Amino acid sequence: MHKSTVRIDNAGKRFGSAWVWRNLDAHLQPGEMIALTGASGAGKSTLLESMGLLTPIDEGRIEVFGRDLTRATSSVRRHFYRETVGFLFQNFGLVEGWTAARNVSIGAAYSTRGSRARKAIVASALERFGLDEFASAPVNRLSGGQQQRVALARIVVKNPALVLADEPTSALDEANGAVVLAALREHASRGAVVVVSTHNASLAEQCDAVIAL
Numbered sequence: 001m002h003k004s005t006v007r008i009d010n011a012g013k014r015f016g017s018a019w020v021w022r023n024l025d026a027h028l029q030p031g032e033m034i035a036l037t038g039a040s041g042a043g044k045s046t047l048l049e050s051m052g053l054l055t056p057i058d059e060g061r062i063e064v065f066g067r068d069l070t071r072a073t074s075s076v077r078r079h080f081y082r083e084t085v086g087f088l089f090q091n092f093g094l095v096e097g098w099t100a101a102r103n104v105s106i107g108a109a110y111s112t113r114g115s116r117a118r119k120a121i122v123a124s125a126l127e128r129f130g131l132d133e134f135a136s137a138p139v140n141r142l143s144g145g146q147q148q149r150v151a152l153a154r155i156v157v158k159n160p161a162l163v164l165a166d167e168p169t170s171a172l173d174e175a176n177g178a179v180v181l182a183a184l185r186e187h188a189s190r191g192a193v194v195v196v197s198t199h200n201a202s203l204a205e206q207c208d209a210v211i212a213l
Contacts, residue, residue: 005027005028005029005030005063005065005066005193006026006027006028006051006062006063006064006065006162006193006195007026007027007028007062007063007064008024008025008026008027008028008051008060008061008062008063009025009060009061009062009063010023010024010025010059010060010061011024011025011050011057011059011060011061011062012024012057012058012059012060013043013046013047013050013055013057013058014058020042020043020046021042021043021046021047021213022059023060024047024060024213026211028193028195028209029193030161030191030192030193031188031189031190031191031192031193032188032193032194032207032208032209033184033185033188033194033195033196033206033207033208034193034194034195034196034207034208034209034210034211035196035197035198035203035204035207035209035210035211036048036195036196036197036198036210036211036213037197037198037199037201037204037210037211037212037213038212038213040199042213043213044166044197044198044213045166045167045197047197047211047213048164048165048166048195048197050062051064051162051164051195052085052087052162052164053069053072053077053080053081053085056070056071057070064080064084064162065084065161065162082110083110083160084160084161084162085160085161085162085163085164086107086154086155086158086160086162086163086164087163087164087165087166088148088151088152088155088163088164088165088166088168088180088184089151089166090166090167090168090170090171092139092144092147092148092150092151093151094139094147094150094151095139096138096139096140097138097140098138098139099135099136099137099138100126100131100134100135100136100137100139100142100146100150100153101122101123101126101135101136103139103150103151103154104122104125104126104150104153104154104157105118105119105122105157106154106158107122107125107153107154107155107156107157107158107159108121108122108157108158121157122153122157123135125153125154125156125157126150126153128153128156129149129150129152129153129179129183130149131146131149131150131153134146144171144172144176145172145173145175145176145179148168148171148172148176148180149176149179149180152179152180152183155183155187156183156187160192161191161192161193162192162193162194162195163184163187163188163193163194163195164195165184165194165195165196165197166197167197167198167199168180168181168184168196168198169181169198169200169203170198170199170200177203181203181206184196185206188208
């Protein structure tokens with residue numbers, strides 16, 4: 001197996017006595033954007049959370065870039081959150097009282113670059129998504145589309161090898177949805193693994209592979 005892959009082997013997740021999914025196998029390659037599809041309640045968000053070490057699985061294993069993270073220690077989990085994964089949540093996952101620039105700067109929090117370089121990277125990401133004029137605005141004053149673009153800019157600044165996006169276009173209009181999809185596609189093209197849960201058949205068709213739950 002190539003080191004830079006995400007592998008799910010015979011994984012299962014249950015709540016109480018009910019299995020959400022079971023005997024799940026997937027092998028995700030760098031450079032791919034993968035869609036998770038299925039009816040409401042099929043466990044798409046739960047699978048994303050399990051891949052991101054937010055929700056433990058009950059059987060099988062999940063291996064990320066050569067490391068079995070199924071029963072990762074707290075230290076390994078902290079390193080994983082800091083160095084490897086980026087989340088794009090349906091509710092944007094922003095700190096509401098903070099400005100757009102400060103939210104984006106979280107992506108550079110652990111960068112070894114100097115403060116001037118980090119500020120330049122944040123400013124560049126905001127400009128890329130048409131947010132430079134809102135850099136000093138609290139994010140709770142921005143529209144839903146603008147907030148999702150702030151979350152995207154944060155991912156660009158962090159540059160994670162694994163991006164997990166939960167229904168990233170569901171609350172957006174067509175124009176903002178296209179911006180999100182293009183940014184995720186570009187990030188995958190740089191060698192990352194991008195996994196997107198979606199009810200949107202058109203979005204799923206634009207992905208490289210589909211995991212149907």
